[in-house]
Amino acid sequence: MSRVLVFISSHFITLIKGVLVGIANIIPGVSGGTFALILGIYERLLGSIGSYGFDTVRVFFAWLAHPGSRERREGLYKEFRRTDSAWLLVLLAGTGCAILASSHLIVFLLDEHLAPTLAFFIGLIIPSILVPYGLLGRKSIREAVSCLIAAAALIGLTLLFDTSGGSSGGLVFLFVSGVVAISAMILPGVSGSFILMVLGEYRSVLDAINNMDWLRLAVFAAGCILGILAFVRLLNYLLKRYHDVTMAFLIGLILGSLWVLWPFKEVLPGAKIVTGTNILPVSLDAGVLWSAGTFAFGLLCSAGLYRLGKTEETAVSTGGRGS
Numbered sequence: 001m002s003r004v005l006v007f008i009s010s011h012f013i014t015l016i017k018g019v020l021v022g023i024a025n026i027i028p029g030v031s032g033g034t035f036a037l038i039l040g041i042y043e044r045l046l047g048s049i050g051s052y053g054f055d056t057v058r059v060f061f062a063w064l065a066h067p068g069s070r071e072r073r074e075g076l077y078k079e080f081r082r083t084d085s086a087w088l089l090v091l092l093a094g095t096g097c098a099i100l101a102s103s104h105l106i107v108f109l110l111d112e113h114l115a116p117t118l119a120f121f122i123g124l125i126i127p128s129i130l131v132p133y134g135l136l137g138r139k140s141i142r143e144a145v146s147c148l149i150a151a152a153a154l155i156g157l158t159l160l161f162d163t164s165g166g167s168s169g170g171l172v173f174l175f176v177s178g179v180v181a182i183s184a185m186i187l188p189g190v191s192g193s194f195i196l197m198v199l200g201e202y203r204s205v206l207d208a209i210n211n212m213d214w215l216r217l218a219v220f221a222a223g224c225i226l227g228i229l230a231f232v233r234l235l236n237y238l239l240k241r242y243h244d245v246t247m248a249f250l251i252g253l254i255l256g257s258l259w260v261l262w263p264f265k266e267v268l269p270g271a272k273i274v275t276g277t278n279i280l281p282v283s284l285d286a287g288v289l290w291s292a293g294t295f296a297f298g299l300l301c302s303a304g305l306y307r308l309g310k311t312e313e314t315a316v317s318t319g320g321r322g323s
Helices: 002-010 012-025 032-038 042-050 054-065 070-082 085-112 114-134 141-160 171-185 192-199 202-211 214-241 243-261 286-317
Strands: none
Touching (some): 012 032, 054 070, 171 202, 171 214, 214 243
16 A cells, blocks of 8 residues: 555656646647646657567567566566656556546637637747757757748648538548647647647547547547557657757747637637637737736746646656656
8 A cells, every 4th residue: 555655646746747738638729749848758758658669569468478477577567667657657647537527628618718718828838938948959040940940830731721620530530630640749839639620530539538439539549559659759769860950840839839829810600619810809808808817827837837847857867757
């Protein structure tokens, strides 16, 4: 019992961070990768996921074939520690719980209180740009160009595609959507939920979550697993070989996401969630003031997220792997 309590207490902050990443992932226009950067867990997350491979599968099935073997148990435990799986599983547990708990609420807020909700998320994201910026070792023209290209590409994506939500395709398309969306979710500034809207599967996935449609959820999850295992390896490679250019590109994606999140939109009748054309407010009405208030609240929350990120950095720098 004492070991369980120690495990829970040492991973509590990780669980909270997983909840925050999960909430971000379910919101169109908000990136779970951005929140992972804010919270100081982005590179650890990539490292943990990227460490899984055929050796992990081999060790697991070797143990499964002979679960009573001490040697196989020790091999599995060693692989478990090598892949930082305890930390990753706690993070994913928080993410999954947040998605299940907030799916109804997020749809309500974005449908009924669009501008204040988006203003809150802008308040969260703007200060977060300082986090990846601080990770840049070099700040040259090359990094600036990489940043501008990323921002322009993301804004162009939002202008080219209709994000009205669409209708669901078949199971094969749902699987492909999972592969593409999870690859986007791991990128700071790119919203996986937004990609699902572009593909016309956002409402389908939310309905599957809210109605517990296990078949559709399993197909989508399988696509997500394949996508993240393949894409994280590429991203890890880019961060190792071209760290500053890649990080600058990620900063550009975060900047571009502010266009997607602009709270004042001309929403078409019958449109769903983050749709419509960005406009400027014509008067200082209650809606604008309400949005300004939620924006300020987002800034305050961002300061709290930054403190959580510093907690993670401190734990890693002192050799701890608990949070």
